[in-house]
Amino acid sequence: MAVFMRFPGFRDKAVTLSYDDGADADRRVVELMTKYGLKGTFNINHKAIGGAADHTMTAEELFALYRDSGNEVAVHGAEHFSLTEVDMAMATRDILSNREYLESMTGGIVRGMAYANGAESEEVQRMLKNCGIVYSRSVVSTHKFGLPKNWLSWDATCHHGDKELMTLVDQFLNGPMPGYLWARHPRLFYLWGHSFEYANNNDWHILEAFGQAFEGRDDVWHATNGQIYDYVKAFDSLVYSCDGTMIHNPTATDVYLDYFRRQICIKAGETVKAR
Template identity: 30%
Template sequence: MFNGKMKAVTFSYDDGVTQDLRLIQIFNKYGLKATFNLNSELLGLENTLIREGQTVNHTKIHRDQVREVYLGHEVAAHTLTHPLLTQLDETEIVKQVEEDRRNLEVIVGYDVVGMAYPGGGVNNNDYVANVIRNHTDIQYARTTTSTSHFDLQDNLFRFNPTVYHHQEWEQMEKLTEDFIALKPDKPQIFYIWGHSYEFDIHDSWDRFEQFCQRISGHEDIFYGTNREVILQNCK
């Protein structure tokens, strides 16, 4: 159970971009908790991306701002430089993950135990997961594969989210109503992930805030970071 409750909501956002500032304001407004997955060697980097034919800002939070910006939430690893781990050998996988984790610990001042796999498509496999499990101090790692269900999972090193907010809006909103109505007899997790810069593509900030307002404030739901939700119940 999650602090005596059968249901939990948690969020996970990648890359540590400056749009996280606005996203965190929304989370804090509604009492929601999230985990933010950062590339420590890219902090402060100014950049743009082309997404759906639009140029979007992809500037990273500066190293000196990280502790303050993410206060009250969780900082987790996302590798040093965002490579596709399935294309690397064991030594480089360990370096990318463990050095990122250690760098972030120095910045935030607490143990960093989680991560999200970088890159789209097939960005993880059993080999990579086992290297991370056996040769780093990471305790859980999130994939990008949506399950569309709320059940607990056994494999913490290939932990799948429920839904990807930006590409699965309608599904997310339907799942929201299902989750609110749910009266489970076993622990259930609603896990949403994405990138905060994606809200700029179609100016969907208001839509996401409406979702946050809808999912928040329910007495039978625990709102926590990935660490608080996953490590309490899925070990």
């Protein structure tokens, strides 16, 4: 007997995508994501915008694309520095100037990130915290469906070029859930890559097949990286009475629970009798 988070609508699964570098091929990625109702986060190193053969979209076009499709924009470093390989003042400036630019272009608060070149360390994580970054994706594939223990080292399930991709999708959607505890925990499928990889390899069928697999699956929540972070933090913020009969939700988000095998939704700001 225990308490388990459920995603909105009591769903026990969520899927999120993460694409880096903001190349022109993001347009096709967004088209396919919209076609299949997928959501995700685009990590933008803004100094590259308009600067190369596959970066011809203007900043206005690029940010309109993400905004109009309901996707998130996140930090990738202004100049795509490997943060572990440069002076920490330069690294800090690379993150803050990127964050400030993205906030000016989106009109919103930007707190997410993906590590350029996967370059992360404990020192870099401390710096990111001081820069107001709350989550950052690595380039590690876990082949698993758990939520991150350290949000500043958020490992993906896999890259879209992974040979195991569709096997993992099948396991995620249809696989047996061995063990009692495993059966009760929510699952997250986290896919990442670069849109130019699809363009260079002409393998858009991978993203089509991925989207098709999720069609009609009402048990899966489609969310950006930031929406998942915010939702888990709302769950973490719930306040329980000593005997568990009362739960208070101090956040602005409705939270869904599997509470000792009962489904309970605690609306934003409410206190409920739970047992």
